[in-house]
Amino acid sequence: MRSQTVTLVMLAGAGAAAFGLARIDPSQNEEDVLVYPNAEACIAGRIRTDADCREEYLTARASYPGAAPLYATMIDCEAHHGASHCLPGDGIVLSATGRFVPRMAGYVIGRRADQGLTPQPIFDHAPKSASAVSAGYSGGAGYCTGWGGRITTSSGGASSTARVASSAVRQVAYGGFGSTGRSFSSHGFSSHGSGG
Amino acid sequence: MRRVAIGERPDWRDTARRHGFTFHTLDGAAYWSESHAYAFTLAEIENDLEGPSAEIHALCLAFVGDAVEDERILASLDIPLHARDGIRASWKRGDPSLYGRLDFSYGGASAGPAKLLEYNADTPTALYESGVFQWLWLEEGLRTGMLPEAADQFNSLHEKLVARFRALRGDGALAFTAYADAPEDRGTVAYLEDCARQAGLATCFLDLADIGRDEDGRFVDRVHAPIPQLFKLYPWEWAFTDAFGEGLGATTTRFLEPPWKAILSNKGLLAHLHAREPGHPNLLPAFFEDDPRKASLGTSFVKKPLVSREGANILMVRDGAVLAQDHGPYGGGRHIRQALAELPDFEGRRPVIGSWIVGDEAAGLCIRESAVPITGNAALFVPHFIEPA
Numbered sequence: 006m007r008s009q010t011v012t013l014v015m016l017a018g019a020g021a022a023a024f025g026l027a028r029i030d031p032s033q034n035e036e037d038v039l040v041y042p043n044a045e046a047c048i049a050g051r052i053r054t055d056a057d058c059r060e061e062y063l064t065a066r067a068s069y070p071g072a073a074p075l076y077a078t079m080i081d082c083e084a085h086h087g088a089s090h091c092l093p094g095d096g097i098v099l100s101a102t103g104r105f106v107p108r109m110a111g112y113v114i115g116r117r118a119d120q121g122l123t124p125q126p127i128f129d130h131a132p133k134s135a136s137a138v139s140a141g142y143s144g145g146a147g148y149c150t151g152w153g154g155r156i157t158t159s160s161g162g163a164s165s166t167a168r169v170a171s172s173a174v175r176q177v178a179y180g181g182f183g184s185t186g187r188s189f190s191s192h193g194f195s196s197h198g199s200g201g
Numbered sequence: 202m203r204r205v206a207i208g209e210r211p212d213w214r215d216t217a218r219r220h221g222f223t224f225h226t227l228d229g230a231a232y233w234s235e236s237h238a239y240a241f242t243l244a245e246i247e248n249d250l251e252g253p254s255a256e257i258h259a260l261c262l263a264f265v266g267d268a269v270e271d272e273r274i275l276a277s278l279d280i281p282l283h284a285r286d287g288i289r290a291s292w293k294r295g296d297p298s299l300y301g302r303l304d305f306s307y308g309g310a311s312a313g314p315a316k317l318l319e320y321n322a323d324t325p326t327a328l329y330e331s332g333v334f335q336w337l338w339l340e341e342g343l344r345t346g347m348l349p350e351a352a353d354q355f356n357s358l359h360e361k362l363v364a365r366f367r368a369l370r371g372d373g374a375l376a377f378t379a380y381a382d383a384p385e386d387r388g389t390v391a392y393l394e395d396c397a398r399q400a401g402l403a404t405c406f407l408d409l410a411d412i413g414r415d416e417d418g419r420f421v422d423r424v425h426a427p428i429p430q431l432f433k434l435y436p437w438e439w440a441f442t443d444a445f446g447e448g449l450g451a452t453t454t455r456f457l458e459p460p461w462k463a464i465l466s467n468k469g470l471l472a473h474l475h476a477r478e479p480g481h482p483n484l485l486p487a488f489f490e491d492d493p494r495k496a497s498l499g500t501s502f503v504k505k506p507l508v509s510r511e512g513a514n515i516l517m518v519r520d521g522a523v524l525a526q527d528h529g530p531y532g533g534g535r536h537i538r539q540a541l542a543e544l545p546d547f548e549g550r551r552p553v554i555g556s557w558i559v560g561d562e563a564a565g566l567c568i569r570e571s572a573v574p575i576t577g578n579a580a581l582f583v584p585h586f587i588e589p590a
Contacts, residue, residue: 175415177413179412182445184444185443
């Protein structure tokens with residue numbers, strides 16, 4: 006009931022996994038952000054109102070215990086965030102007891118309020134920084150968000166502006182699909198997967 | 202309809218490997234089986250399967266139109282409250298569907314009309330082997346004389362899928378997702394991805410775990426790029442229960458199958474179709490288990506959970522005695538009771554007819570054959586052909 010020849014490339018030949026979708030990397034979507042060490046620096050910067058500065062700082066500060074990355078050892082933590090930039094986890098939240106977390110170096114907000122960026126804590130990002138800084142190479146300061154988004158400010162000062170990849174400051178959750186099907190795995194979930 | 206000994210091609214495994222059909226054997230057990238085949242007359246195909254399939258699919262669409270307007274129907278299908286707006290919206294927008302598979306009990310023209318067992322409208326597999334490998338078997342059988350000259354096959358799946366994708370172009374990109382580590386699912390999705398590419402779409406595959414949700418509630422990939430169109434080989438009822446299930450109503454992502462398919466890929470459909478079309482030759486009497494009218498089925502019936510896969514949790518009773526029972530993981534929730542239509546017996550083998558729908562058209566057949574009354578995932582895929590007149 007048909008005449009057409011079947012031609013396939015995905016299953017035969019190069020294999021299903023060999024094809025990627027070429028497209029523009031959306032990490033090129035950038036936005037302007039402000040980085041401050043604290044509310045006072047924000048107020049001094051005179052971009053936000055005093056009240057906004059205080060409120061946004063408090064929002065970031067409140068999320069710090071949950072946002073800070075956890076490390077098994079002080080050495081691991083300092084390798085990522087720099088010498089003397091880390092502390093024992095139980096100092097900020099009980100659930101981090103026995104782990105090590107970076108100090109909150111400051112916080113990041115959108116350049117404009119209408120960017121709708123949630124204020125969030127940032128951490129010094131300083132792998133091998135000791136040598137780089139001492140050699141005078143670092144033109145701007147390097148920070149990271151709790152999930153590893155990178156922020157490099159335009160000047161060395163702690164209060165600064167930056168243009169960053171959106172993906173560095175906007176968090177995405179993964180793993181929200183699939184768990185219901187996996188929950189059937191103990192009942193013989195097989196190579197047949199979820200089809201029927 | 203006959204079951205015919207054909208004899209398998211000595212080199213079919215090589216042929217399968219060449220074509221990327223890697224899941225012909227699953228978990229150590231055979232799945233593709235070509236020692237025999239089922240032969241149909243053209244009249245059996247056209248009058249008993251193709252025609253009724255298109256007609257039942259049309260009845261199903263009419264039912265969806267009513268169901269989205271009726272909370273009682275959605276509740277009867279155990280569709281969670283938080284999922285209903287998304288389902289309703291997808292129907293009202295006219296989100297297109299891609300494919301589905303109606304499963305029938307049918308034993309040939311002399312055995313009476315095909316009886317609908319269920320509609321796998323959301324995540325049917327067996328697609329590649331139906332559309333491609335079965336067709337290659339026919340072509341080779343004709344070439345080598347293994348099959349009678351002028352034998353044909355009810356199979357326009359491949360070109361209908363490509364044509365459907367062509368009509369669904371959207372912005373030209375379509376992502377596909379499934380469990381990357383389930384070979385049958387991965388193979389099915391790779392085949393569909395192939396069809397989409399032939400239709401000119403740019404495609405990519407994402408493991409289910411690679412789908413993210415950003416702060417704006419958009420579904421995104423690993424580089425945070427929004428996913429405008431997503432084919433998912435993952436049942437809606439599972440997605441509704443997952444952590445991202447709450448946000449499905451608000452997302453701008455368009456899905457294949459669309460959320461409204463959750464209304465059809467549900468055994469409760471069978472009770473509703475029977476109520477709407479009592480006496481339809483292809484529909485078995487069926488009732489929800491909490492409906493006293495179920496007593497009219499007497500002592501021979503099949504009890505099925507609203508959602509289950511691969512024949513799981515089905516109880517089959519004949520003359521008051523349990524004929525077969527599957528103890529699977531889907532025992533919770535509501536059930537239906539359907540009149541018993543045992544699969545026909547061909548030399549101890551019991552075939553179930555899968556009748557493919559692509560878009561809104563009947564598009565071909567697949568036959569899965571078991572030694573037991575309930576077709577489970579140990580069933581064999583057996584090819585078919587249409588005998589020359």
